[in-house]
Every structure is written in structure tokens, then in C-alpha cells.
Amino acid sequence: MKLYIITLGEFDIRSQGKSILIGSSRTYKIFKLFEYFLTFRNKKLLPETIIDNLLTDSESHDPKNMLRTQIFRLRKVINSLIPEGEDASKFLNISFNNGYYCLEIGENIVIDIDEFENFIEQGDNETCKEISMEYYQKAIDLYKGLYLSDNAYEVWLVPTRNYYHRLFLKTLYKYIEILKGNQEYEKIVTLCEETLLIEPYEERIHIEMMEALLKLGQGKAAANHYDHALNMLEKELDAKPSQRFIDFIKKIQSNSSHKSDLNIIDIKRNLEEEIPLGAMSCSIDYFKFLFNLQKRKALRNNQHDYLCILTINREDYGQFNNKGLKDILKVLERSLRKGDAFAQWNENQVLILLHDVKEDGIETVKERLLNNIREYARISLNSISIIFQPLATEALSF
Known part of the structure; x- marks a missing residue:
């Protein structure tokens, strides 16, 4: 039996498809320590480094002793997660050797970020684009949000979180380029719609979706999405979107207007914009x-x-x-x-x-x-x- 650890999005541990954390006594500090060890899994960590990253706000006069206590409690939590009768060494173990702590990952542990990177690597190495697409799709399906998104404000998380976020976007755009080459615009629209649920402020995803809608002859849908996205980006980010995004409305208007010859009245109507109240x-x-x-x-x-x-x-x-x-x-x-x-x-x-x-x-x-x-x-x-x-x-x- 294997345990599956989910880090992309909300943290969870599952066995046979079911969460084994539901109903468990989840102490925030203990699980934050677990997430820290998981982020630096199989690496030697000095107690002082862990204290600097996790316990700087503690008022304890003996932070090393406090850390030892928390690790003792974390070991008990880990042992409670291992299925009864299973070899504990094949799952998770926090060792302490020569002054270093280390979270050792056994063969019965599967972590989503490892699978995520493996799928992308296989897709990059594959010469057949159709097979590459399958691997990219599997990687994209694994990405449910930012790395350990429920732990939002830890500085030590930022480099790892940014790495997986950039890797996800890079893979997404590679996948979209292959779909463009195959003229599979319906798939691009579906892919972008699903991705925007977790990445609503990524301008390029909105642009890729609108371009696909234009290719499908759905200019009105593209215009409606443009209005929605522009309003959302300006409201939530409190800043203007990029010039590339702002100028995309011209492409939408051009696409809908230039498909047939017009008389001078129709051309004038297409050229006219709504007159603003002021300047x-x-x-x-x-x-x-x-x-x-x-x-x-x-x-x-x-x-x-x-x-x-x-x-x-x-x-x-x-x-x-x-x-x-x-x-x-x-x-x-x-x-x-x-x-x-x-x-x-x-x-x-x-x-x-x-x-x-x-x-x-x-x-x-x-x-x-x-x-x-x-x-x-x-x-x-x-x-x-x-x-x-x-x-x-x-x-x-x-």
C-alpha cells in the first residue's frame, strides 16, 4: 500500500484515493514543520536553519529544545499515518545524524510534485508530439494550485512555489502551441477555461483563449470574454493590463469586421466608437x-x-x-x-x-x-x- 502526498494546491495525504488527514488532530505548527521537511526532503538540515525559518517568532528561551519537542510530536503523527502492519522504513522517517535532521522518503511514498516533474520531462524528451501532449496533459491535471497554497506567508516557501508555478505555465504554453499546430482550437478553449479557474490573473491564458475563440469564428464570445477579463484584471490588480492585452480588442474587432466587403455606411458604423462623456x-x-x-x-x-x-x-x-x-x-x-x-x-x-x-x-x-x-x-x-x-x-x- 502506498501513501500519496498532495502539495500542488491544498496539502493532503491519501491512501487508496481517500484522505487520511480527515478527522486527524492537525496541529498547525506540527504540520507546518512537516511541510518544511517535505519541501527539503532527503536533504540534511541543521537545527539552527530550521529554527531561523520556523521559530523566529517563538518566545522560548530554548528554541532547540522546542524544536526537538515538535519533531518528537511530528514523528508520532507520521507513525499514525502509516498503515498498520506495514514496514515504516518504506514510508517516512525523520532521522538525526551528525547534527543534521533529514526527512527520508521511502518507496511506498508518492509525491505529486515528483510525478509532475517526471511527466513534463517525459513530454519534453518524447519525439512524437501526440505522446508529448499526453504527458503534458497529465502534468497539467496534477496542478491544482500554488505549491502548499494553504501555507501562504512563509518566506522559505517562495522559491519552491515560484519554481513549480513557472514550470506549470511553461508546460501549459508548450501544450497550447502543439494544439495550435494541430488546429485543435476547441481543446485550447477548454484547457484555458479549466486553467483560469486556478490562474485567473494570467493575461496570456486569456489571450490564448480569445485567439482560439476567434479561430472558431466565435468573435462575440471572444469580445465578451475580453470585457470580463479586462474588468477583472483592472479591479483585482488595481493596475492596467499590459498593452498587448489592451490592444487585443482591435484584433477582435478587425476579425469580425473585415470578413466581407462593406458599403460606406457600414464602414462608418464599424469605425465609430461610443462617444465618452468627457475627454x-x-x-x-x-x-x-x-x-x-x-x-x-x-x-x-x-x-x-x-x-x-x-x-x-x-x-x-x-x-x-x-x-x-x-x-x-x-x-x-x-x-x-x-x-x-x-x-x-x-x-x-x-x-x-x-x-x-x-x-x-x-x-x-x-x-x-x-x-x-x-x-x-x-x-x-x-x-x-x-x-x-x-x-x-x-x-x-x-
């Missing part, structure tokens, strides 16, 4: 395009367009963060006109393009912006500077 927020690349376009017009038609640079002094405003900048961007969208545009230049500055503003209107715009930022973004006016420059100036370039 247009755009990427820096698009802002550069608008800047140069408006400068050409300003030089030719003597239009009164302005470039404005809004700067936040973080030294004066120490609590300023990404949320504070988001608040400012919302203020700009509501305070400026529909014909104006703005873009974030860096973490401290925002560029604004003002269209057709008479000279006497600059102070009015400045006063309105400063008052609204002070009222809604809660930022001191002493921390903000706003500079205006007419576009119709030959020296001004972008």
Missing part, C-alpha cells in the same frame, strides 16, 4: 499621433490648441500611489471637453491635448482642473504643477 483617455502612442495631427492643423489654420503637462511632486505628496493617479485620470476625463485627449506619460506626469482654447481660456482651464483635483482626488495643490504650451510653435515636437 478621451488614450495610450501614449495614440496621443503622439493626435499631437502631430493637431499640430499640423494648428500651423495651417492658426488653431488655438495646447499641450499641457500635469506633474505630481511625489516628494511633497508622499502618500501618492497608483490609486491617486487613477483618481486624477478620472478627474481629467470629467473635467475636460470631448474634443480633448490625455495620456499617462509616467508615474508622475500626464499629458493633455487641449483643442481650440483661446489665450484667456487657459487660466480658466487651469483653475477648473486644480479645483477638481483638489476636491475629488484629495491632493494638495502645492503638489501639482501644470504647464501649457501652444501647439502652433515650430520648436514644439513630440
Whole structure:
């Protein structure tokens, strides 16, 4: 009889498919010690190293004695897990030799991370792509979440946890590339849907899924998923997704619009976007395009367009963060006109393009912006500077 130890996701030990930890007296400190030994299984560990990693918060005046007591209790727990009548040496044993502790893994113990790595290695070494896919699928099925996910805040876990997480994603993308080559887009969608249940914030998985949906002719489903993913990523991560993700909506729109010839009315309808209530927020690349376009017009038609640079002094405003900048961007969208545009230049500055503003209107715009930022973004006016420059100036370039 073998014991199967699960570490990818929530920790568990199973025998014949059933958990043997249910109903057992699980002391947090003892099982944390067990997880530590399991992470560094078959390796010699100094008592001082274990104490530094696990017992730094202890108020004990004799941490070595405390460690010996906990290991004694852990040995009792391990012995209680071994099936009655079985040879204990074929399962788990904590030895102490020459000043080192070591968790020895016997032949009747199977650990999911060992199987996980073996499946991936077999898939990488296999010359037949179909067989490689089978091994990759087995490895992906084993990954139920972060390594020892129920033990979230231990520093000693981070390198191991990151290693298996990167290995999982690397294997997932290799598998998807093979599926792409075979044009098995339905499988890609299913695979991504299942993976997103445990990795909802991995942008590339969302992108791979939307690309597969487009290949299947399901543009509406891709657009719906884009809206859902964008909202989730912005809300949960409190930051904008990557430019690659943001730009994917253009690919979705292009895919649905360019499949047949359209008349000018249909083309106009496809080109039009929902008109925002206020100014247009755009990427820096698009802002550069608008800047140069408006400068050409300003030089030719003597239009009164302005470039404005809004700067936040973080030294004066120490609590300023990404949320504070988001608040400012919302203020700009509501305070400026529909014909104006703005873009974030860096973490401290925002560029604004003002269209057709008479000279006497600059102070009015400045006063309105400063008052609204002070009222809604809660930022001191002493921390903000706003500079205006007419576009119709030959020296001004972008």
C-alpha cells in the first residue's frame, strides 16, 4: 500500500484515493514543520536553519529544545499515518545524524510534485508530439494550485512555489502551441477555461483563449470574454493590463469586421466608437499621433490648441500611489471637453491635448482642473504643477 502526498494546491495525504488527514488532530505548527521537511526532503538540515525559518517568532528561551519537542510530536503523527502492519522504513522517517535532521522518503511514498516533474520531462524528451501532449496533459491535471497554497506567508516557501508555478505555465504554453499546430482550437478553449479557474490573473491564458475563440469564428464570445477579463484584471490588480492585452480588442474587432466587403455606411458604423462623456483617455502612442495631427492643423489654420503637462511632486505628496493617479485620470476625463485627449506619460506626469482654447481660456482651464483635483482626488495643490504650451510653435515636437 502506498501513501500519496498532495502539495500542488491544498496539502493532503491519501491512501487508496481517500484522505487520511480527515478527522486527524492537525496541529498547525506540527504540520507546518512537516511541510518544511517535505519541501527539503532527503536533504540534511541543521537545527539552527530550521529554527531561523520556523521559530523566529517563538518566545522560548530554548528554541532547540522546542524544536526537538515538535519533531518528537511530528514523528508520532507520521507513525499514525502509516498503515498498520506495514514496514515504516518504506514510508517516512525523520532521522538525526551528525547534527543534521533529514526527512527520508521511502518507496511506498508518492509525491505529486515528483510525478509532475517526471511527466513534463517525459513530454519534453518524447519525439512524437501526440505522446508529448499526453504527458503534458497529465502534468497539467496534477496542478491544482500554488505549491502548499494553504501555507501562504512563509518566506522559505517562495522559491519552491515560484519554481513549480513557472514550470506549470511553461508546460501549459508548450501544450497550447502543439494544439495550435494541430488546429485543435476547441481543446485550447477548454484547457484555458479549466486553467483560469486556478490562474485567473494570467493575461496570456486569456489571450490564448480569445485567439482560439476567434479561430472558431466565435468573435462575440471572444469580445465578451475580453470585457470580463479586462474588468477583472483592472479591479483585482488595481493596475492596467499590459498593452498587448489592451490592444487585443482591435484584433477582435478587425476579425469580425473585415470578413466581407462593406458599403460606406457600414464602414462608418464599424469605425465609430461610443462617444465618452468627457475627454478621451488614450495610450501614449495614440496621443503622439493626435499631437502631430493637431499640430499640423494648428500651423495651417492658426488653431488655438495646447499641450499641457500635469506633474505630481511625489516628494511633497508622499502618500501618492497608483490609486491617486487613477483618481486624477478620472478627474481629467470629467473635467475636460470631448474634443480633448490625455495620456499617462509616467508615474508622475500626464499629458493633455487641449483643442481650440483661446489665450484667456487657459487660466480658466487651469483653475477648473486644480479645483477638481483638489476636491475629488484629495491632493494638495502645492503638489501639482501644470504647464501649457501652444501647439502652433515650430520648436514644439513630440
